[in-house]
Amino acid sequence: MSLNTNNSSVEHSLPLEGEDERKINIAHYTVLLLIVSVIGLISNWVATGTDPLSALPGMAILYVVSIAGLCLARFVPFYLPSIAWISLLAILITIPGIPGADWVVAKVEALNFLALATPALAYGGLALxxxxxxxxxxxxxxxxxxxxxxxxxxxxxxxxxxxxxxxxxx
Structure with missing residues (x-):
């Protein structure tokens, strides 16, 4: 059984298991995350009735934290998965006592986690x-x-x- 380790002829839209996340295309992910953010705002509106304009600052915070986490995963000299960087940043900006943490928490509270997770889980279930x-x-x-x-x-x-x-x- 031989495994083809030459990935140069194949482009992946998402990192595969074992693939180095430090080679991802940040610009590509910024566009994808923007699309996901718009879908998230719509699903939050449908699920909770929260006006998308009032939820927009919270979604913008999630978007910026996600992009910043992807950038850290790409450019920091030691490896941590991007989800770890994103989670770490989100925790840091919401620690009580950190300047602006109360504002961040207040803005993100306009978003319902289940409303944001439902489209992602539906896509995951349909992506065969x-x-x-x-x-x-x-x-x-x-x-x-x-x-x-x-x-x-x-x-x-x-x-x-x-x-x-x-x-x-x-």
């Missing part, structure tokens, strides 16, 4: 690659039965845990 379709074709009808059992088990398990938690707390 050619490899996943090939696996499904090779597995045939058996994988459909396994998938149904997994989904049913997950749903029933979640319902049972929720029922127990509600009975204990009620």
């Amino acid at each position: 690659t050619k490899g996943e379709f090939d696996i499904a074709r090779k597995s045939g009808w058996k994988i459909v039965i396994v998938a149904i059992c997994v989904m049913l088990g997950t749903y029933l398990g979640s319902a049972i845990v929720a029922e127990i938690a509600l009975r204990i707390s009620g």
Whole structure:
């Protein structure tokens, strides 16, 4: 079994597992994050009724922190994943006592996390690659039965845990 390690002929829009994040195209990600921010504002508006103009400063803060974290992941001489840099920056700018932290928290409070996460999770669930379709074709009808059992088990398990938690707390 030989693995082709020559990635020069293949361009990836997202870093693959094991690929060095320090080679990502920051300009490309700025545009993608801008699109995601607009979708996030719309989903926040639909889910919570919060006017997009009043949520815009909070979304702008999230956008700037994300871009800054990507820049740190790209240019800092030691490696940390971009999600770690973004999280670290977000934590730092919201620490009580840091100048401007109260303002940042007040602006970001206009955003609902679930409203922002829903489109991202939906995309993640729908983003199937050619490899996943090939696996499904090779597995045939058996994988459909396994998938149904997994989904049913997950749903029933979640319902049972929720029922127990509600009975204990009620």
